[in-house]
Amino acid sequence: MKRVIRIQTSGGKVPPQAMQQLQGAGLNAQEVANIINDKVKSVASLGFQNLNVEVEYDDSTRRVIKVNVEYPPITDILLKVAGKDTPSHQAGKEIIGDLPLEKVAEVALIKMEELGSRTFKAALKQVVSTCRSIGLTVNGKDPKAVVKEIDQGVYDELISKYEKGPTSG
Known part of the structure; x- marks a missing residue:
């Protein structure tokens, strides 16, 4: 039982x-x-x-x-990683901070099972999109542009590193 x-x-x-x-x-x-x-x-x-x-x-x-x-909600984790207390009040217009894609990937790894994504790449795209909704840029760019770059294979090396499992650090 x-x-x-x-x-x-x-x-x-x-x-x-x-x-x-x-x-x-x-x-x-x-x-x-x-x-x-x-x-x-x-x-x-x-x-x-x-x-x-x-x-x-x-x-x-x-x-x-x-x-x-x-786990805490994605937005809470992203805000904590970015060192912010509250999200943007005007998503897409007000930028409250920037995160390197590596940090966003760590959040995607934490939340992957919960997101129900079939691949790490899909989970990463979801978390990058969440960054935009709370006013965070990724690698100094609009998250929409980063999602396009992910689709174009720009970050395949980073993605394959995380598909192999968690890293220490």
Whole structure:
């Protein structure tokens, strides 16, 4: 039978009471904590501290099926990366900041599963488009132009780097 444990990370780490909860369910708490810590470190490093996590497991085998992290909305992550508190009030007209495409790619990697994109390239285009709606430029350009460049293959090297998985740093 499938069961779910809901926990909240604190400071990007699994707190002791959650470890007890995982152990009480007969799971290898340290193994599950390592999975959770790995999944949340990218957003925790941006300053997002309390993230909700669901650990789905099989009650009969005590095996983890899936670990879902409830990440903050894309706009919140982009604003935090850009060092801004609020989005533009006139999207497309008022520019509040600029992000390098590399940083936008990191956000796309965090949110890719949630976006439901089939490819990293598609996820990246979605996140670049979100930049425009909150008043951020990408690589000093209008995000619409960056999406066209992505389609033209200008950033294929960067995209292939992220398609291989997360990078450290």
